[in-house]
Amino acid sequence: MANGLRFSQMQKPTSIRELSEFVEQCDRCPRLRAYCSKVALEKKAAYRDQTYWGGPVGSFGDENAELIILGLAPSAHGANRTGRLITGDKSGEWLFRALFETGFSSHPKSESRTDSLVLTNAYITNVIHCAPPENKPTPEELIQCGRHLNLELNLLQNKKVILALGAIAYQQTSRTLNLFRAQRFTHALEVQVPDGPLILCSYHPSQQNTFTGRLKWDAWIEIFRKAKTRIEQCSTGPA
Ligand code: SF4
Incomplete structure (x- = not known):
């Protein structure tokens, strides 16, 4: 892995593919890089025979997507193991089933970087690309990885709906899109960015959230149906 790559030390990524490769070589956050490597060495008993990814996990999906899904961070034994965002844990089971049922994914399950799953009109990224201890990135780490998100959202020219999974993803999206007086996060909240995406x-x-019943399947799948409707409305314009 390259040491301490910065945009200033190499040509700034000009495509989604270049950015993903850049992110996967990043080591701006020593605490996170050390934690991911440690987890990859120690492993969980159930995955003892597997080789963990253990590095920053790049985004993936359709570069021309109208739906951008923004999660929080790789989980220690999920994406930090499989090397694909929101893959290898219970969150991924819900996400890919919903994407499949609403026509954004070729398969209802995501298993690894090398499976045959294809996203259509959807793209998945995270606020933070390295697994943080206890799923809690520091403010400084959010700033560091926020630079990737900023560039990424600029490169995703067709974005119409950004689906923010959780309050931190919402706050980071608002910050990146210069919404300085963002509304308070609630489930199913819709905020239209002036001259920008929803x-x-x-x-x-x-x-x-899912085990406690805070998020139920019906409410979850409805979010994807709503995203699809909003994209269609953007394409056809106001009635
Ligand atoms: S969290 Fe983001 S900025 Fe920090 S090391 Fe990982 S990829 Fe780099």
């Missing part, structure tokens, strides 16, 4: 909010499909 931000649609949802509770994150983490076990903390």
Whole structure:
């Protein structure tokens, strides 16, 4: 892995593919890089025979997508193991089933970087691309990885709906799109960015939310139906 790559030390990524490659070589956050490597070495008993990814996890999906899904961070034994965002844990099971049922994904399950899953008109990224201890990035780490998100949203020219999974994703999206007086996060909140995309909010499909019933399947799938409707409305214009 390259050491301490900065935009200033190399040509700034000019495509989504270049940015993803850049993110996967990043080591701006020593605490997170050390934690991901440690987890990858120690492993969870259930995954003892697997080789963990253990590095920053790049975004993936359709570069021309109108739906951008913004999660929080790779989980220690999920994306930090599989190397694909929101893959390898319970959150991923909910996400890809919903994407499949609403026509954005070729498969209802995401298993690894090398499976045959294809996203159509959808793109998945995270606020933070390295797994943080206890799923809690520091403010400084949010700033560091926010630079990637800023560039990414500029490169995703067709974005119409940004689905923010959880309050931190919503706050980071608002900051990146210069919404300085953002409304308070609630599930199903819709915020139209002037001359920009619609931000649609949802509770994150983490076990903390799905096991407790805070997020139920009906409310979750409705978010994707709404995203699809809003995209169609953007394409056809006001009635
Ligand atoms: S969290 Fe983001 S900025 Fe920090 S090391 Fe990982 S990829 Fe780089």
